[in-house]
Structure formats: C-alpha cells, structure tokens
Amino acid sequence: MAKVYYQEDASLQALQGKTVAVVGYGSQGHAQAQNLRDSGVRVVIGLRRGRSWEQAERDGFEVNTVDEAVKQADVIQLLMPDEVQARVYQDQVAPYLKPGSTLMFSHGFNIHFQQIQPPKDVDVVMVAPKGPGHLVRRVYEEGFGVPALIAVEQDSTGKAKEIGLAYAEGIGATKAGVIETTFKEETETDLFGEQAVLCGGVSELVKKGFETLTEAGYQPEIAYFECLHELKLIVDLMYEGGLSGMRYSISDTAEYGDYVSGKRVVGDASREAMKEVLKEIQDGTFAKAWIRENEEGRPQFNRMRDADKKHSVEQVGEKLRKTMAWLNKAPVKG
Ligand SMILES: NC(=O)C1=CN([C@@H]2O[C@H](COP(=O)(O)OP(=O)(O)OC[C@H]3O[C@@H](n4cnc5c(N)ncnc54)[C@H](OP(=O)(O)O)[C@@H]3O)[C@@H](O)[C@H]2O)C=CC1
C-alpha cells in the first residue's frame, strides 16, 4: 500500500527562517513560488534576464541571477526545463551550494539519468506535482491542492523528508495527498504517463478521431467538438468518479459502444507499443535520444512541433475557441 502524506503529517515549521530559491519561473516555477509565498515561506527567484525575469518582478518577487539566488538559499528548487538543468546546475548552482542545504526537483530525470550528480553533503529531494503548473496555482487559489509525489535521494541532514513535506504543504499538495516514491519510480512512471496516455496517447487519439471524421466528409467544427472539446467534459467525470462515474452520466448507448468499440481502437497492438515505450524509458533509450536531440539543436522536435501546429484540428480549434469567452481569461502557457 502506498504511503500517502496529508496535512496532519506535514508542518511548515521545517521551512521557518529558511529561504527557498525557485530557479526558473515558467509553468511550475511561477505556481510553486506564488503558492509558497502565500503560505508564508520566504521565496527568491533565480533566473537569467528576460521574459520570466520581468514577469517575476511584476509579480512582486525578489529576482536574482541563479548564482546569487543560490548563495542566499537554504532550499533550491530547480524548475527550469529538464534539458537545461544540468548545464545551469554545473555553472551556477553547484559552486555555491552550502553544505546541509536542500537541492530539490519536481521531476527525477536529471538525477535518475545521472546528468546532475550532487555532492554528498546536501539533501536531494523531489516534490513532483502530478499536474500542470497553471493548475497547481489555480487549484491552490481555490483552496485545494494538486497531488504530488515525494522522494528522498540523499539525506545528509536527517531532515530531508521533513523539509520535503513542508515544501509540499507550502505548495498545497498535502491537501490532495503526497505519495512516497523514489526518483526512479517517479521518472519512469511520469515519462510513461505523458508519452503513452496523457499527452502522446491522447493527442494521437484526438487527431486520428478528427481525421477519420473529416476525411469521411463531416464538418471539421463538429469533429472538433466531438473529438477534442468534449474530451474534457468526459475526463472531468472520470476525474470525479472514475470510469464508473463517467459511465453513470453517459447514455447506455454510449456505454455499450464504449465496451464493444473501445478495445478495437486501443487494443493489443497499443498494449504492445506501450510495453515497448516503457522498456525504452527504463533502459535509458528515450533519455539518450532526448539529450542528443537537444545537443543537436532540436531538429526533430521543431519539425514535429511545426507540423502539429499546422494540423487542421488546430486551425479549426483556434477559430472556435475565440468564441468561448470563459477560455480567454485562463492562461495556457505562462
Ligand atoms: N510543466 C509542468 O506542469 C510540469 C513540469 N514538471 C517539471 O518541472 C520542471 C520545470 O518544468 P516547466 O515548469 O515545464 O518549465 P518551463 O519550460 O515552463 O520553465 C522554464 C523556466 O526556466 C527558465 N530558464 C530556462 N533556461 C534558463 C537558464 N538557462 N537560466 C535560468 N533560467 C532559465 C525560463 O526563463 P526564460 O523566460 O528566461 O526562458 C522559464 O522561467 C521540469 O523538471 C519538469 O519536468 C513536473 C510536473 C509538471
């Protein structure tokens, strides 16, 4: 049975009198920094000059270069993109890390695949929210939390878990539950989830459903509503009540079709592909390819990103979403 921590298991006390440097102010950075501040934790932001720097200042934070932020911090949370962390760590974090400080991550990639090898005299802890940064902020403001995983890789002070739990409390995660794990388990399951199901699997399902309908001559607007927009409404039901909760709300016609056709679309071939994807995550093939892709200037990543931006589901979606007033105030990428 998984060990899950809630509010009664955590205390912000462990962060009292300490300074947390949040390095990076993107999706997770802005959310975690603002939640911590609202929870009464002293936060400084570490960045390079640019868009995020200006945004963090506008949001009222003290912003420093990464090295200056690290110098004054007791806890350093690295929230830059995974692929830049190792270089910035090497040049601007490692030389200034105080013994006994806490180096934190929200994803295990760089520790698990040994791109970052911290000294023995610091704690190495992960608090990984299981949700996109903008929701980590939005859900906190609503008085709730996004669940998270916690892992301790190195405990030099004997207080690593306590500090990690205090951090999880500060970002609101203990309201939803914080599951104990290892860097290995978080890294492999997170990569698998985003590739096979949450991002990769769902995007392809949406595109192929949309293409099937439009190629058969149906209107793209209808295909968009059917295969993309309504997905959220259906997934909200799953989120609240699992598969049965969703099936309680849909018609029996839909439920019958769900049982007989779902397995034909996502069947044994997909299960085999999922196993292959998982194996390549576990044996490091995926990590190696992603690191190489970045070293080469991201030729494939950029090509695939451009191609998908031009997909007709995106063209028709952009037009339709303009009419949805409630969407226009929610930031998608900060
Ligand atoms: N996105 C998510 O919701 C989730 C992310 N995670 C993990 O959280 C971590 C952060 O990811 P995410 O929030 O998506 O990252 P983003 O891409 O949103 O954040 C990028 C931030 O890092 C800054 N940055 C980039 N390069 C540098 C640099 N060389 N020096 C200083 N700052 C730099 C950017 O500043 P600038 O404007 O100057 O470029 C920006 O503020 C990753 O480990 C990720 O796996 C975990 C769970 C979910």
Ligand SMILES: CC(=O)[C@](C)(O)C(=O)O
């Ligand atoms: C949002 C999240 O949890 C992901 C999909 O794992 C990520 O952005 O890396």
Ligand SMILES: [Mg+2]
């Ligand atoms: Mg994730």
Ligand SMILES: [Mg+2]
């Ligand atoms: Mg991820």
